[in-house]
Amino acid sequence: MNDPSQNADQGELIAMRDVDKVFGNGTVAVRDMSLNINQGEFVSFLGPSGCGKSTALKMISGLLSVSRGSITVNGHPAGSGSDGNDIGYVFQEATLMPWANVYDNVYLPLKLHGVNKAEARTRVEEVLSMVGLANFARSYPRELSGGMRMRVSIARAMVTRPKLLLMDEPFAALDEMTRSKLNDEVLSLWESHGLTVIFVTHSVYESVYLSSRVVVMAARPGRVVHDIPLPDNYPRNVDYRMSSAFTETCKKVSSALEGTLHNVDLNH
Amino acid sequence: MSISIIESSPGADAITPANSPQIRRERREKQLRIILPITAILLAVGLWEFLVWYNEVPHYLIPAPSLIAKTLVTDWSSLMQSAAFTVKLTLMSLALAIVGGVALGMLFALSRPVEMSLFPFAVILQVTPVVAIAPLILIYVSNTFVALLICAWIVAFFPILSNTAIGLRSADHNLRDLFSLYQATPLQRLRYLLVPSALPYFMAALKIAGGLALIGAVVAEFVAGTAGQNTGLASRILESSFRNEIPRMFAALFLVSLLGIIIFLVTSWLSRAVLGHWHESEIKRER
16 A cells, blocks of 8 residues: 555564553543554654654653553564664754763764774764764764754764664754755665654654655544555655645645644644 | 954954954953952952051051961961861861762662652751751760861761752753663663763852861861860961950961862862863853
8 A cells, every 4th residue: 555665675663552651640642553664664753742742752662661552663562672772763852962072972872882982983983974074073062053963863863773763853943944954864864774764743844755654643632543655756855845746745634634633622 | 342343444354363352352351350359359458458557456456467467477387287277177078078978969869768768867967057066066076176077077068969969860851761762771871971960060069068168167166166286277266366366366367268269269170170161050152
């Protein structure tokens, strides 16, 4: 049915079965979420705030436990079965250590895993040049712009050579130009590294531009309401952003999203 | 601002880093930061000298700065001995406060139950004025130096404890998540995340505790009185007041203040050296 992209090898990477997440205060953050994600897909979780998209991402990473149901990543229950090498995580803020320079920030995951220094050096320099920050290794986070900090954050996530990249509204705080530039960079990372990406966003345009599949979620309780496969027309670029096909897809996803907002209004 | 632009506009194409208005302003500010306080203090001392001389104030009421300086020279060896004692007392109590405060602070940060059980004791120690407990400690502890050390330690200990505990908890929650994601060991988490996060809090506490250790040392010695042969600056002050040697009293007082200033300068310098390259509190912003 959906043939997401040329670098998909169709093996199932993530399986969520009937997942609920109820927080201590009784808030139902996610209800009855079932989802399969194949290797090589670029999936966006799209929805209004409070729809549980970040919670879902945290559960997949193993940072949050499920209240009911199960999540497996690569055949193992989420949060186990790997030492974190397989997953890269990019937070909404760059989340860098202010006391460490760019090099040491990117080096951190390797240091925690005891990768030897020479090997680590090669890898850190590799990812830094990949995100175009080779000349900023000795800079401190406070000396960088928001976009550059986010690049460091992406480099840090990529330094362990993960199979799965989880991104939690990474570009929400950036200006439009930086954002679209970083969108292109994430796309090319995905295409060149055979990654699987889950990208949480509340921007319809961003999700349509990036993903091979958009999972639309609704709030209160957080749940999946639409699962929309998008045309496989990679590589996408500025031309696609200006094309009528893009606009059409945006309209379609928008109306799906608006349905969820309407729901919320009725409930309140 | 606009004035300096006009000034430099004839050679506008020749503005180099060395003579740009901004650098010049910065340099001038740097000089003023040293010159102004020194001038102000010299003026105040000069005014003091003049008023004492002009009004012929007897030296047993208010001694002139010159007489205090003279006393410093004549009583140099006895004053230095006392100063060494006070320095030793202050530094040892501060060191013990750091060791105890950091150790207990880490324990607090690791375990809520421990914190809930022990925190009241720390608060009791903190809120009870040291002057009020000192006589008791002097009764129970036979070695005067140890008794003084305990008093000074009590005063310096609390800020270190409370700031270390808060600092260790203040690590960014996303960074904590990141460490969980990469399955960092507790030791790695402590070393690479919690300790650096706590450092600014600890340095702030150190600045306070350094001053408090000196205050504790002086106050404790006041309570202990001049008993004992090996005594500190506080004993010199007491002794001089009994004998009505006011210039000597001022000389000892001057040394106590000097000690406090040195402690402040050293801890401030240390804080800048440790945090200067990253923490907001110590970063010099460009304007």
